[in-house]
Amino acid sequence: MWRSSRAGSLPSDLLNVGVALVAAMLTVHVVGAALTEESSLPGKFSYLRDRGDRFDVIFVGTSRTLYQVDPTHFDRRTALLGLPTRSFNFGLVGGKLTEVDYTVRWVLDRESENLEWLVVELNRLNPLTAEKNRNNDRVIRWHSLRRTLLASIGPFGEHIGAIERSQTILDHWRQFGLRALRVGSLARAFESSLSGNTTDPFPVYGSEYDGFVSLDASRPHPAKRRNREWKQAFEEIAKNHRRITETKPSESDEPPLSFATRNLVLGIQRACAKRGVGIVFVIPPVFERWDAFTKMGERGEIENLFSFNDPFAHPGLFNPRNRWNVGHLNARGAKIYSRALAEAFVEMRRVRSPSQSS
Amino acid sequence: MLFVEFRFAVFFAVAFLVHWALRRNALRKAWLLACSYAFYAGWDWRFVGLIALSTLIDYLAGLCIYASRTQAARRRWVTISLVANLGILGFFKYFGFFVDSATHFLLWLGLPTSQSSLEIILPLGISFYTFQSLSYSIDVYRGRFEPTRNLLDFALYVGFFPQLVAGPIVRAASFLPQLRVVRRFEDVDVRAALVLFLIGFFKKTCVADNVAPFVDRVFENPSAFDFAAQWMAVLAYAAQVYGDFSGYSDMAISCAALLGFKLSPNFRFPYLASNISDFWRRWHISLSTWLRDYLFFSLGGNRGTRARVGWNLMITMVLGGLWHGAGWNFVFWGFLHGISLAVHRVWQYRTKAWRPWPPILAWLGPLATFAFVAFSFVFFRASDVETGMAMARTLLFGGSTGELGPPPALSAFVALLAAAHLTAAKFQGERPWDRLPSLGFAALLGVASALVLMLSPRESTPFIYFQF
Numbered sequence: 001m002w003r004s005s006r007a008g009s010l011p012s013d014l015l016n017v018g019v020a021l022v023a024a025m026l027t028v029h030v031v032g033a034a035l036t037e038e039s040s041l042p043g044k045f046s047y048l049r050d051r052g053d054r055f056d057v058i059f060v061g062t063s064r065t066l067y068q069v070d071p072t073h074f075d076r077r078t079a080l081l082g083l084p085t086r087s088f089n090f091g092l093v094g095g096k097l098t099e100v101d102y103t104v105r106w107v108l109d110r111e112s113e114n115l116e117w118l119v120v121e122l123n124r125l126n127p128l129t130a131e132k133n134r135n136n137d138r139v140i141r142w143h144s145l146r147r148t149l150l151a152s153i154g155p156f157g158e159h160i161g162a163i164e165r166s167q168t169i170l171d172h173w174r175q176f177g178l179r180a181l182r183v184g185s186l187a188r189a190f191e192s193s194l195s196g197n198t199t200d201p202f203p204v205y206g207s208e209y210d211g212f213v214s215l216d217a218s219r220p221h222p223a224k225r226r227n228r229e230w231k232q233a234f235e236e237i238a239k240n241h242r243r244i245t246e247t248k249p250s251e252s253d254e255p256p257l258s259f260a261t262r263n264l265v266l267g268i269q270r271a272c273a274k275r276g277v278g279i280v281f282v283i284p285p286v287f288e289r290w291d292a293f294t295k296m297g298e299r300g301e302i303e304n305l306f307s308f309n310d311p312f313a314h315p316g317l318f319n320p321r322n323r324w325n326v327g328h329l330n331a332r333g334a335k336i337y338s339r340a341l342a343e344a345f346v347e348m349r350r351v352r353s354p355s356q357s358s
Numbered sequence: 359m360l361f362v363e364f365r366f367a368v369f370f371a372v373a374f375l376v377h378w379a380l381r382r383n384a385l386r387k388a389w390l391l392a393c394s395y396a397f398y399a400g401w402d403w404r405f406v407g408l409i410a411l412s413t414l415i416d417y418l419a420g421l422c423i424y425a426s427r428t429q430a431a432r433r434r435w436v437t438i439s440l441v442a443n444l445g446i447l448g449f450f451k452y453f454g455f456f457v458d459s460a461t462h463f464l465l466w467l468g469l470p471t472s473q474s475s476l477e478i479i480l481p482l483g484i485s486f487y488t489f490q491s492l493s494y495s496i497d498v499y500r501g502r503f504e505p506t507r508n509l510l511d512f513a514l515y516v517g518f519f520p521q522l523v524a525g526p527i528v529r530a531a532s533f534l535p536q537l538r539v540v541r542r543f544e545d546v547d548v549r550a551a552l553v554l555f556l557i558g559f560f561k562k563t564c565v566a567d568n569v570a571p572f573v574d575r576v577f578e579n580p581s582a583f584d585f586a587a588q589w590m591a592v593l594a595y596a597a598q599v600y601g602d603f604s605g606y607s608d609m610a611i612s613c614a615a616l617l618g619f620k621l622s623p624n625f626r627f628p629y630l631a632s633n634i635s636d637f638w639r640r641w642h643i644s645l646s647t648w649l650r651d652y653l654f655f656s657l658g659g660n661r662g663t664r665a666r667v668g669w670n671l672m673i674t675m676v677l678g679g680l681w682h683g684a685g686w687n688f689v690f691w692g693f694l695h696g697i698s699l700a701v702h703r704v705w706q707y708r709t710k711a712w713r714p715w716p717p718i719l720a721w722l723g724p725l726a727t728f729a730f731v732a733f734s735f736v737f738f739r740a741s742d743v744e745t746g747m748a749m750a751r752t753l754l755f756g757g758s759t760g761e762l763g764p765p766p767a768l769s770a771f772v773a774l775l776a777a778a779h780l781t782a783a784k785f786q787g788e789r790p791w792d793r794l795p796s797l798g799f800a801a802l803l804g805v806a807s808a809l810v811l812m813l814s815p816r817e818s819t820p821f822i823y824f825q826f
Contacts, residue, residue: 016800023804031812135817174364181808184816187568191815193767195571 024181032182035189044090044211049110056114057087057345059211060103061121064284066091068329069119070338071210077342083349085342086114089211092138097125098151101264102142108275117278119341120268122293122305125261127151128160128168137188140175146267148176150260215324216331236326240287241318245311247289257292265296269303280304280345285317285337287326306344314340359400360821361609362563362814369397370613373519377617383540387510390617394519398482401523405481408446413516415442416491420498420505420512432499439495443488450484455684483523485681489648491516494530496652503531511537520613524606524821526624526644533619541618549791549799551615556806558608562821563814565601565775569594572768577739580749583760588752590764593772595739596732600629602822603642627783629731632723634698635706637731649678664707668700675699682738687746691737698730 048058059069071087078085090103104118133139143151152169160168178184265281272279281297283290285308297305311318317340322333329337359366373393380386399406419439426432464470494515498505506512515533576583576591583591607624614621624643631637638646657670672693679692733753740746752758791799 012796016796019797019800020804020807023801024808027805027808028812031809137816140816177364178816181811183811184814186809186812187564187815190568190767190771191571193765194568194771195575195765195768 028180028182032185035182035185044092045106047209047211048088048090048107052088052107052110053112053114055086055088055112056116057085057119058090058107058115058117059087059119059121060090060100060107061282061284062091062095062100062123063093063328064091064123064286065089065121066093066211066213067215067324068284068334068337069341070212070214070334072212073335073338074342074345077339078346081343081346083346085117085345087210091121091211094130094133096127096142097123097261097264098147099138099142101147101268102144104268105271108271108277111275115277117280117345118272119280119282119345122265122281122283122290124290125150125155125258125264127154127156127172127260129171134171134175135178140179143172143176143179145176147264148172150263153258153260155255155258155260212334214331214334215328233323233325234320237287237318237320237323240326241311241320244287244289244309254289254291257296262296265293266301278304280306280348282341283307283309285309285314285329285333287318304348306341306348308337308340359397361606361613362559369393370616374616378543383537384510386541387514387537390519391510391514391517394514394517394522397519398517398522401482402479405479408450408481408484409487409517409522410513412443412446412488412491413513415439416495416516417505417509417512419495421507423495423498424505436495436499439492443492447484447488450479450481452680452684459686486525486527487516487522489645489681490527493527493648493652497530503534506530506534508537518614518619520610520617520619521621524603524610525642526607526610526621527648528621528644532622536619543618546616546618548616550789551612552803553791554608554615555612556803556810558605558610558612559814560810561601561605561608563605564810566598566605566822567815568813569598569601569768569771572765573598573739577741577745577749580745580752581758581760583758583762583764585752585756585758587760587762587764588749588758590769590772592732592736592753594768595735596629596728597772597775599735599738599822600625606821627779627786629728629779630724630783631727631731632720633727634695634702634730637727638695638699641731645678645681649674653677664704667703671699671703672696686743687737687740690743690746691734694734694737 048055052058057074059065059071061069066089069089069091071089074087075085090107092099092103095103100120100123104120107115107118129139151172154165156165156168269279269281281293281302281304283293283306288309290307290309293302293305294307296302297307308314308317316322316336317329317333319333322329322336324330324333359369373390376389377386380389395406395409398409416439419435419442422435423432423439426435494505494512497503506515511534514537515528515530518528518533521528573591573595576588577595580588580591604625611621611623622644626640626643628637628641631640654670654674657673658666659670660667662670673696675696676689676692679688679690679695682688682691733750736749736753737743737746740749791802794802
């Protein structure tokens, strides 16, 4: 290769490039097979891997799950209503729908004997990634071929220009390449032994760990925050409350669901059905109508859908006293929400299987 | 855009394909110049004008020097070139250093001062391209060659992207003639270039970037680590800086080779040097020869008394240290090397009668040289002289209260690197891949590339020499 006469060498060059690529992929496949993903799993993933069999209900979602679904209150309520559960909060801060898809499939692949239900938070796909997370393991991990294709489709929104759009799409494919070629996988296996840093970046979880994080516990309580901050948060909540309660459905300017979002949501449902695990989709208490998801539920495309984004149906969840900010509930709001989830869950179980009610 | 990033692969692929698709030499050079400026603009487009200015100054200075009839006029033009280049370098790189040093000195004297609030961005590669550009006008002044009248050629010589930001510092006498010849792809030793690129990539990502976390931890808080760990960090840093810089040089040379240009090697197994003078003939060769030819010889070189020669060496190395960074720790590092070079001269003179050395001493020289070089890197890496001194004291006399030891895996890794370095030196110049058939070489390259990628951390640290 590449020091021969030029006559007719282009096909030969292309063949050599192809052989090099095939050899590289085979190497990745063979060496990569010896390296399991398990060896580098952080936090909740490794906790669930080790103790996941205890849970029959797992909540999967973003920070709207992490900070708002309290398994302790959920389980207490379901037990009171005669259908005791042992649940786990698998919410991840900053998660995207693609990561939720990845997490759901990861949980299903564990084939936990006791797992009966997955409660999955609904969200529209946002394909943009923050600059600081571009090489983050969490971001790269979900870049399978299917999810990368879906993330490349978008939607990007009108405010995203062509250059940023192209850069984002290229970046997704770069991340796909990093995952496919297992770039850094061997380095990661040796990382802690070379750096000597054996501190687990994630805290050691006790046996009672349920995955929930209270915003009140992790940051100063709103009452203790500077008045100006709380005033701004309060005003924003009130503004959004007015917007959502005063806008008629026909006036809503929400775009239709993208192909990628629909595909991911329905894909999650199919994956659960295939494994015989029940699935519930949840619209969290957001200041968005998300009628498109509601319509999917009405049309029967989504089997079980709980909606908590109606401030008239769930006024407590939109009361500023129960909110941390416009995006999340505080601990009091999380308690209300978790109980409401539990009630809806038990009601759904009773409707589906009246014989299971106590 | 780092050489190890995916977007560089895309950039280079485009540059490479278009370059060889073009037939006319002038078009190829224009394309490469555009790529080079685009490469630089990818970091900060505002400083593209600075390279262009530096280029124009020395292009005109070269022509004016050559056209001048009197020595005084020639000297005037070369002085203009010197002042302009060093002025640009001095302002962007050393303004803050000089102001801070002056402020501290005045405060020490008890005089009132006010702190400058001017924060100046250091343009990437300024130390390299100003030296490169300067060498041209000095060589024209010395009558080494005629200046080029082709601005495109000169601009490409200064701004050629493979070596623009971190060397090797290329001499006009070796590069400009290559631009006048129409290169053919048939003459490119692609196998050697690809192998060299992979070796450079391995050195940078698998060696330098993998030991960097431990080195950073120790240098950030040396007192937390015991004696063995601090020494291990020093050895690991020696591996890091060599892997980082020689890796970059390898990749730069191979990229240039794939485009049909030959650049001189920049490293020649420096850690196997038998003495400190030999080390500087093997480490960052393009800089050490630049300092020798344009600074040491200008000061008088080896002419004069031994004290004078020692003084010349000291000035050269101190300024060489300062070139690396605007900090007293770099000056001190240069000072240490200046002292050692001067001492070695005296040693060579006084031990002339004892040579040839007995075989057992043949090992002592390289070991002692490496130990000194690695030790001196403490000041190169430390954030300031005080930190460097504190660490150096521990390294020499012990007494660390830290409890954290070196990771056993790292010790094994460093030992493995040393063995690999020795083996590579033993087989240098050999090209076993030439014996492979085409498809065999392609397959081997694919396997090696995959393994290197898997051994590379996902997030690459910036090249150390980018900060210079």
